[in-house]
Amino acid sequence: MIETTTLLTFVAMVLGFVFIPGPATLLTIARATGSGTKVGIATGAGIAVGDIVHTFMAVVGLSAIIATSALLFSLIKYAGAAYLIYLGIRALLARAPGVPGQAALPVSAGKAFRQAILAEVLNPKTALFFLAFLPQFVQLENGPADLQLAILGTVFVLFGLLSTVVFALGAGQLGDLLRRNAAVLKWQGKVIGTLYCALGLRLALQER
Incomplete structure (x- = not known):
């Protein structure tokens, strides 16, 4: 079993990572601002499921295959x-929308959840992060590496x-206020769309 000191160190580092705005956070904020808190939380939940997939890939060694195959990395990255x-x-x-208060980008929570899973799974950088980060805290003398x-x-x-839930709650409340302004409502979808495109271009330009 993982030692308490090691686990606490891991938790401290994870807290630093997850509360620094990154692609997953920005995607959650964009969804919550444009479609409401519920959709933002669903997006965060989808990202979590995607990270579970990446954890599984790290455990069974699939992330290592992505790391060593330039072609596979590029295919997943561009997808x-x-x-x-x-x-x-x-x-x-x-x-x-022409009615103040209405969601700028109406989407169901279920659809946002599924889209977030796909977006997170198709990020090879996340797969490599799990592959590089998690094993640093594995100590073979403390039990099976796969379990750790x-x-x-x-x-x-x-x-x-x-x-992501914390960010979704904050962004959702901000979005509710912004959607009461007709001028903001007119441009909100454009801003969010530009953010999505920027995240996509950022991913496309990343190297291993």
């Missing part, structure tokens, strides 16, 4: 980038979910 840009273009082309990786990954997912 993820294309998906984010697709979401961004849809947001840019969506008609702004699974525990560490679960801890990371739980704190990551906590952070």
Whole structure:
């Protein structure tokens, strides 16, 4: 079993990672601001499920295959980038609602949840992060490495979910206030669409 000191050190580092705004946080904020708190939380939950997939990949060694295969890394990277840009273009082309208070980008929580899973799974950088970060806290003398990786990954997912929920709550409330302004309502979808496209381009330009 993982030593208490090691686990506490891991938790402290994870808290630093998950509360620093990154792609997952920005995606959650964009969803919560544009479609409400519930949709933002669903997005955070989808990202958590995607991270569970990456934990599994790290445990069974699939992340190592992605790390060593330039072709596979590029295929997953460009698929993820294309998906984010697709979401961004849809947001840019969506008609702004004419009623103040209405969601700028109406989407169901279920759809946001599924989209977030796909966006997170198709981010090879996350797979490599789990592969590089989690094993640093594995100590073979404390039990099976696979079990320790699974525990560490679960801890990371739980704190990551906590952070996205916090950001979703804040962004959702801010979005409710902003949507009462007709001028903000007109441009909100364009801003969010631009953010999605920027995240997609950022992913496409990243190197291993």
